[in-house]
Amino acid sequence: MRKGFMKCIKDVTAVRKSWGELPLKFALSMVLGVVVCEMAAGALLAGVELQTQLLILRLVELIVIGLLINYFKMGDNLGLGRPDAEGVRVFAVLAAVTLVLFVILLLVFWLLDYALLAHLAAPPWLAGLAGLLLMVLLAPVVEELLFRGLIFRLLRRSFGMLLSVLLSAGCFALMHGQPELPQIFGGIVFALAYEWSRNLWVAVALHASANAAALLFVLF
Structure with a gap:
């Protein structure tokens, strides 16, 4: 399995598209719009x-x-087209690994000290259909556009892949107000998925599945 995973990553790395230039005017407009x-x-x-x-x-x-x-006609630049075959392969592998490791992290936290996860059950917006819509659909799309499509890409212009992944994951974890290993781990995985697939929908799908796993863990 490990050999198959590494071969998949090498194949995608070999054929992936180069990053396009992210116009500063678009980045500033996006930040201003969100603010x-x-x-x-x-x-x-x-x-x-x-x-x-x-x-x-x-x-x-x-x-x-x-x-x-x-x-600004940034759809192709951000990787918002349909994933190619290699992108789908990366998503399938990373989705499986992410889901397993994310659940393990949550279980370890729960076994060590339930209070570490108590804040996940506290926000009232987790309840009902609106909470599901927020956590599994709207939040993953908006956050991936901001943290991977914008912050990671801006960092990637000046820093190497590894540092850009770590810094963007740190920003992503801090945004949640109470950064813990699941958020940091998720931020790293989502950024790596975007880096290797060059398709933002792959990161969105992984983010949505991770949020769904966390929501199910809280509910049950």
């Missing part, structure tokens, strides 16, 4: 239930980012 959305949400949705706030915020952010991607 404006966050500020507007805080002002306009102050009296709204938290779950509804987050749902509206992520949906608006996704629309704004989508409009910017379309305006």
